[in-house]
Amino acid sequence: MFRFYLLLLVLVSNFATSQDLALPLAKNLLEDAQLVRKNETPILIMFSIPNCPYCQKVKQEVIAPMNELDEYKNKVIIRHVNAGTLKDMKDFYNNDTNHGRFAFQNGINFYPTIFLMDNYGANLGKIIGVPSMDYYWTELDKVIDKSITKLKRQLKAEL
Template identity: 25%
Template sequence: MKMLTRRRFAILAGAVLSPAVALAADTALPVPASLKEASRLAGARKEPLVLLVSLPGCPYCELVRRNYLLPMRAEGLHAWQIDVTDRRHTVFDFQGRASSGAVLAAQFAATFTPTVLFFSAQGTELADRLVGVASADFYGGYLDDAISRARAALGAR
């Protein structure tokens, strides 16, 4: 009887811990070398530039990346990420000035992660940003709505 109980415990522990272990390693969206160039390419396709402000090790950032933005990027969405702690890598801003992920996140007042921003080619926010993950069950709908609003704003320009 004890063996059966231990076995059930091991199976249950494995089932519970597997998703946590799977989420422990961050996946990544590419970091743009230039927001100006990335947004120009998106604008040429009548699409917004979608920018994830992320933090290494943030499980909610990983959820947004893995479940939503990476699959959407594979379908053609112009999705990128910057890291709020990254001061080492150069990212050129919308005006072509050298910056970093940390400085850009501060300029965008994106101090909470994950934050998803939607930009025009000129660097104007097109839709309300998504800050945090209030409900994983509804996040996909919130993201789809924000992308639709950003696309509509581009069409109105």
């Protein structure tokens, strides 16, 4: 009986930890692309794989808190792609794909990778890996700001 409760405790604590790090999964990037045009905000896509300690650290210390802050809700649309899964999703052109294939199609081979994308799925900025955890948030902020500037310039040129 003791083993049962111990196992239950471990499962519940692992579930709570994974829930704390839950990020909005990429499901339909065409719908997200419409928000990009409407709000003039890029899509921040975090590509990660299971059992990647740096992925967990970036999720826990940067992306998950960023997802909760009002300041960033008006700056970026945050989505997560778990490249180690075959979770179904739609790409920017409404094609059926999955998380693993989408990561492969975008040339992702190092994790974590952050892409900032426009409404067509073009890359506006990126961070590959974790150059320095101490300055990661600051560097990501710079990439976000540059991406917003590029996106607004692109959208203005389309008119």
